Structures are given as C-alpha cells and as structure tokens.
Amino acid sequence: MNATALADTSDPVLPGHALAGAAASVTDRLDRPLRDLRLSVIDQCNFRCTYCMPREVFGAHYQFLRASERLSFAQMMKIVRAFVALGVEKIRITGGEPLLRRGLESFIERLASLTSLRGQPLDIALTTNGSLLATRARALRDAGLRRVTVSLDALDQSIFRRMSDADIAVTRILDGIEHASAVGLAPVKVNAVIERGVNDCQILPLVRHFRETEVAVRFIEYMDVGGATGWSKSTVLTAREMRAIVESEYPLVATDSDNGAATSVTYRHADGKGEVGFIASISEPFCGECSRARVSADGQLYTCLFATQGTDLKPWLGDVVPTARLIDAIHTRWNTRDDRYSELHAERRRTGTGKSYPTVRMSLVGG
Template sequence: MVQDSWQRTIEYVRVSLTEACNFCCPYCRPEAITPDSQTNLLTPDEWLVILEAFHKLGIRALRLTGGEPLLYPQLDRLLKELQQRAWFEDISMTTNGSLLADRAERLHKLGLQRVNISLDAVDEATFDERTGRTGQLQSVIDGIEASLAAGFKTVKINTVLMEALSDDMVRSLLAYMDKWPVIWRFIEYMPFQGQKFRGPTFEMWHQQLERLCGGRLLPVGSATNTKAVTGFGPATYYRLPQGHLVGFIFPMSHSYCESCNRVRLTSDGRLRLCLLRDEEADLVGLVRQGKTAKELAQHIVNILQLRKEQHEGTDMDVPQRAMWRIGG
C-alpha cells in the first residue's frame, strides 16, 4: 500500500475516461459539451500502463467516470482487459444512467461490479432543469431498473443537493427508496463554474431527513463487512428508521480530508491530487515517452507526497479546472 506525507493510505483511484456527456447539469458544466471532448482520448493501452502502476502500489478499487463514461468508445475493450488482469478487487462506474438500459447486462459480464447512477430529481420538470435536457427521466429510470436486474453487487443513486429541497421533494425521494433496493447517497453542492457554496449543509440535511422519517438516523460503521456493501468511497452512511441505507457526501461542511483515500485521473491523463485543488501531474506524457509501469509507479509515489493536509472548505478559491474537466 502507498501512503501520502500525511500517512493516509491511498487505495482508490477514479478515472475520467472522457469529458463528453449527453447531459448538461448546471453544477457540472455551463453549456453543452464541445466536439473536441472526444478527441485526444487515452487509448486502453495507455490506461493499462497507468493502471498497472497503481496496481503495483496496492490500489484496491477503481471507479470509471466521465463526463459520461458510456460515451468512451473503447469502454468494453478496457473492461475486458481489466477483467483478464484482475488487478483490482472492486471495479465500479459512475454514470448518468440514460445510456445504461441496453448495456447493463454486458457491462456486468465484463467485470463491472457496481454502478452509481445520478438522479437529482424524480419529477419530470425538475429533472429537465437539473440535466439541461428534456424527456430523459424515463431513460434513467430504465437504466436503474436494468442495473438492478443485471445483478450488480450494489446500485447506488447519487443526488446532488443544489439547494434546500422542499419536504414534498424529499418525500418523493423516500418513496423511490421503498421501490428500489438501492443505496441512496446525497452529495453536497460544490462551488465549480465560478459559483459560490450554498446549502443545505450536513447538519441541515441530517435534521430534515430525521424530521421527515420520524426518527433518528443511525450511523453505520466502516468495518470490512460494511465496506463490502458500501464500497471504497467517501460517504458517511446512516440507517433510516425505515431500514434504508443512505450515504452523505458533504466535503464542504463536513470535510473528510483526514481519511481521504483516493486520487483522480483526468481524461487527459493527469493525476489530480484533490478534487478541490488544482495541483496536477502529467502521467500520460510519461507513458508516451516510454516509461514502464514500474517507473511510473515510483513517480506516482513521489507526487503523492505533495498532497495537502486539507482543502479550505467553504472559504476555498474556486478550482480553475471545471468539474466536467476533472471527472465525476
């Protein structure tokens, strides 16, 4: 296992395969993706050298993201190669779900173990506003249900809290929890695209859920048997009075920097040390110079020692690289 200079063990890497996306969510991108988002993509062979280096460092979990990772033209080949090598004990994907219905079963057969699907609203009008598209809610619902049928280890739903939700909106989400055997995670809004932080904060959301559920949210520990269900991500998990498992990811008002176990790879092959900081290192450039996975691994060890102890929370400067250029 590899550690940074703050003795945090890095065991989880998130890979953005493409900046392209068929949605236009306001917290991620201000306008539709440009055509050049699908040019200069890393090839599966380039990704495999980089990922072998992380494997040599003891990384246990890999998450494929975008943009929308299902738009990466060589996704199936990359998954097949990873399945054959068996480098990682956990391979997952974050997707908007709209393209998933016809591919969920095949992706599962290719070794994908978990999917996280973005769903910021369950009514058509709000969903259209959140995604910058019209008429796509049903395609996402179909993707969720196809994923449940495909047999993934877990299916998680991600809801970004762009502002405080009305009680009626929260009740609608709770109704879908009764319908689907999923883990629902709530994600704090983060200040990208030149915007400023806005709530609800961790405490506000926690209190609202307890009030509407009619009882306390019980913390769920981080034991090994729990991680088998919840995965390697940063969420803090709670059990609702009704029994449903929910996750909170609130990096601004409830920082988890002291336990951060992950780094990100952008779609242009750069290692990003923190989502909310702009320090990056070019890895694909070294691969294209002929560096081996072993040589790359040592370079990564050195770069990881530059990680900061924490970000500045709600007082931070807005990152220069837009969210859609970092990876979801």
C-alpha cells in the same frame, strides 16, 4: 475494440513480492494511503447539469478533447497496472459520461483480468448519469463491472430538466437503474446533488421511491467545484439539514462502518427498509481520510477534486518506457501530496471570503 488493441505493450509490472514493501509505504505527507483510483475516460457528456457543465460555458462551440487528445485504452491499462502495483484495489470509471466512450465494455473486461497485490479481483465501479444504462447494463456486468452509481437529482420531470438541462425523461434514468439491479450490478447507488431552493423538495420523494429496494440513495452537498459557476454559500443545504428532512418522515439509524475513507455517512431506515447516505463535503470536510487519486481523460494525475493543476503522466506512457518508471512517478507525486482544500476553505467560507481560486473542471477529471 479487440484485445490486441487494448494490450499494454510495455514491460510487465514487477512481481508482487518486489513491490510489497513499496506499496505498504505509499502514503502522502499527511500519512494518507493511496487506495482508490478514479479514472475519467471521456470529458464529454450528454447532460448540461448546472452545477457541473452549465450550458453557458459548455455550449455548442466548446472545445472538448479530440479523440487524439484522450488517452487510449492501452495507455489507461498501463496507468491502472501502475496504481495496482502501488496497492490500489478499487477502480472507478468516470467522465464526463463514461458510456459515451466507445469500446468501454472491452476496456472493463481487460480491467477485470487484473488482480490486486493480494491476488483478489479489482473492485471495478462506474459513475453514470444513467441515460444509456438500460441498454448497456448487462454487457457491462458481463464484462466485469461490479458496481454502478447513477446521478439523479430529481424525480419530478420539470426539476430534473432544470438541473440536467437535457431533454431526457426521468423514466429513462429509472429504467437504467432497474436494469442495473436486475443484472446484478450491486450495490446500485443513486447520487443526488442538492441545491437549496432548487431540488431540496426532491429529497423525500427520492427516499420514498428507493427505500424498499436494494438501491441506496446518497445526498450530496452542493460543492464549489469546477463548473459550479453559480455556487455560493447560500445555495448549500447541509447534510445535517438534509438528514432532518428525511427524518421528518422516516427515522434513521446510524450504521457501523470501519471504512474511514468513505465519502458518505450512511444510515439505515429504522424499519430496515433501505439505506440513506449523506456526503458533507462542505459542512464537514473529510480531507483527513481521503485516499483517492484521479486521472483525467487526457492523462493528468490530480490528487484532489479541488486541484488547480495536475501532473502529466503521458511522458511515462510510451511503449518503450518501463512501467516501473510510471510507478515511481506516481509514488513520488503521492508522497508529496498535502492537499486538504475542503478543510482549509471551510474556514474561508465561514468568514465569507468565498471561493478562492478556480478548480479543474469536473467533466475532465470526474467526481
């Protein structure tokens, strides 16, 4: 896709000095700032992970978004510019599987041409299942992608097949990770969703495989998000339990971190050979520090991963609509945000009431 097709034909974003005051005040009702945008470019995926897109729901006849229903890259550029004008400096490209979206490298190149209000390049990252990464890693890096996170729930082929429900070899994912590291996408992170009794036996093998590399492994509690139709409290292996499994073989030391909005609590190996992280969305919710907005492939703004509905941004994406109006719409929505689903629902889970309502599907809004 050429640059002309990606160009935002709407009016330019207001100068930085005119927006500086507004950006400083972009906080929600719980005084949480807007710092990160997770942008889904497609809702389709070539995996059918049981916790995200189970095949019994997302089968051969499931109606994904048509190409005409997805945002164009020009519309996405307008959205990104608006978020950048409000102070966002980190953009994570998600899906579905984002590498299924044609022209992604050209889009990333356009993103890389933007600067934050502080005049710095944007921090552009991507989350992928890794199946297409080996052949795309260099082009993605050359386009301006800085970091990549690869989902990998098991090294054992049979367990990986059970989790992903895809006829793809684990070695293909590992090859993608190696290529990403080799071309300088750093840091490369591996995310593993751990389901009790299914792939918890893969925690130590994953740690062993990556611990003497530059790849950081992060273990995620099995969450009751959209798509996790089989979720129950009994399937959750907590971060504390996962850490104990790692430390049964490899002592860990807590790392110093000043990023209160980080989703992962990170530890380094006591011998200095790598890092391990744990994301405790269920047992230790971190809603109070959440600074992330999500925009789905069809232009809905979600202010929580567990949201039930979004705010449609498409009315502000037309060529004749000033970008300032889109900025105002996002600003207003963030100012009214009070989401803290995980914190509230943690109490319901403790009392055994379970999942209280359906959430937006993961493949549409990304993780």
